[in-house]
Amino acid sequence: MSAARPPIVEFRGVEKTFHSGTPKAFTAIREVSFRIDDIPEHGEFVAIVGPSGCGKSTILNLIHGFPDVYPPTRGEVLVRGEGVAGPGRDRGMVFQRYSSFPHLTVLDNVLFGLELNASSLGLSRAARSELAREWIAKVGLAGHEHKYPHQLSGGQQQRVAIARTLVLKPRIILMDEPFSALDEPTRYEMQRLIMELWHEVEATVLIVTHSLAEAVFLGDRVWVMTRAPGRIAAEIKDAIPPTRDVDPLAVQESREFKEAVAEVARVFREVEAGGS
Ligand code: ADP
Numbered sequence: 204m205s206a207a208r209p210p211i212v213e214f215r216g217v218e219k220t221f222h223s224g225t226p227k228a229f230t231a232i233r234e235v236s237f238r239i240d241d242i243p244e245h246g247e248f249v250a251i252v253g254p255s256g257c258g259k260s261t262i263l264n265l266i267h268g269f270p271d272v273y274p275p276t277r278g279e280v281l282v283r284g285e286g287v288a289g290p291g292r293d294r295g296m297v298f299q300r301y302s303s304f305p306h307l308t309v310l311d312n313v314l315f316g317l318e319l320n321a322s323s324l325g326l327s328r329a330a331r332s333e334l335a336r337e338w339i340a341k342v343g344l345a346g347h348e349h350k351y352p353h354q355l356s357g358g359q360q361q362r363v364a365i366a367r368t369l370v371l372k373p374r375i376i377l378m379d380e381p382f383s384a385l386d387e388p389t390r391y392e393m394q395r396l397i398m399e400l401w402h403e404v405e406a407t408v409l410i411v412t413h414s415l416a417e418a419v420f421l422g423d424r425v426w427v428m429t430r431a432p433g434r435i436a437a438e439i440k441d442a443i444p445p446t447r448d449v450d451p452l453a454v455q456e457s458r459e460f461k462e463a464v465a466e467v468a469r470v471f472r473e474v475e476a477g478g479s
Contacts, residue, residue: 211241211286211375211407212266217278218432219261228274232258232430239291239407246374248409250418251427252467254475259411261433263377267296272384274292282375292320293374295406299380302364303352310348312337313367320371338366341400345426358389365396369404378410382417394420394451415471416455418448419463427467442466 217235220229226363235258239247251259264272265280268287273280280287282294296302304314313335317324321331339348344361361381368376382390394417401408409414412418424440443461454460 206340207242208241209281210238211246211283212409213238213279213281213284214262214265215279215281217265217275217280219258219265219272220276221318223276230432231256231261232434234434235262235278237426237435239409240253241407244405246401246405248401248408248410248421248423250422250425251411251428252413252415252418252425252471253433254430255413257428257431260319260379263296263379263411266375267377268295281344285370292316292323292371293373294375294377295368295371296377296379297361297364297368297381299383300360303360303367305352308351309339309344309355309363309366310335312352312363313370316367316371338370341369341403342366342396343405356389357385358393361385361393362396365393365400369400372404372406374406376404376406376408378408380411380413383385383413390414390417391451397421397453398447415467416460416464419443419460419467420451420455425467427470429474429477437470439463439467439470 214237218228218230218233220228229355239249239438244462251262253259261272265275266282268289304315308317314331315324317331317335326334336348337404339345342365344359344362344366347355347359352363355363362452382393384392410421422443424438425443426435427437427439428434429436442463446454
């Protein structure tokens with residue numbers, strides 16, 4: 204690992220107060236500091252859990268550079284050593300719902316970002332279309348190119364959202380409760396898909412989830428946040444079993460896995476009770 208490489212994402216003493224200076228002022232996060240190293244050819248998967256409203260999405264939104272949330276009230280948000288200047292192709296976001304445009308077909312949804320970045324990508328129209336179709340096939344939606352999101356199931360809609368994000372090969376993928384609206388079997392399918400596709404892009408992933416099992420399955424490390432103003436009270440890493448290239452259903456039934464989830468749950472309760 205090169206010591207000269209700046210972290211892929213770094214927060215230094217970050218605070219975000221919404222409606223600052225008004226009676227509605229609300230501090231969502233405070234004193235959030237972390238660094239995620241940029242390991243070549245190996246992105247890391249960080250899962251963030253914490254009580255509802257503790258600022259998990261705020262962290263993702265700051266990294267993404269959403270104008271509604273960025274900049275922080277205090278501290279620094281650095282992506283590869285530089286302040287975030289706004290959303291960019293290097294960072295992709297997948298939400299729980301509505302990540303795709305309802306009035307565009309699957310193909311046009313996946314093409315959208317490619318068209319938007321056509322000049323910097325340097326791809327011909329034909330190459331863009333081919334790439335979009337490739338990703339549609341990778342997420343298992345070949346044959347559905349000309350359907351609209353409302354003609355697809357919830358799981359299929361999330362596949363579109365994943366394809367339209369990953370087609371741009373972002374270095375950082377931000378996922379905000381991406382599978383929370385799905386039934387359990389579909390959720391497992393999506394977890395399997397994400398693990399598979401991740402090898403293709405080797406990005407750093409930050410995922411917010413309220414499922415501790417999902418955090419343990421997908422995460423290389425799990426951060427547990429306090430109630431708002433949220434900060435990262437604990438990081439669980441050693442207790443997390445390796446889950447790459449294994450079947451999500453089989454591993455989640457294993458004793459080692461269940462013990463890891465129990466450990467995260469224990470820390471979660473301790474943090475919520477004001478322990479850490
Ligand atoms: P979580 O993802 O942990 O549920 P959020 O980061 O979504 O929490 O929100 C934390 C708090 O900040 C909530 O009280 C929410 O209402 C507030 N908040 C989040 N985004 C905004 C915004 N753009 N404007 C005003 N308040 C916001």
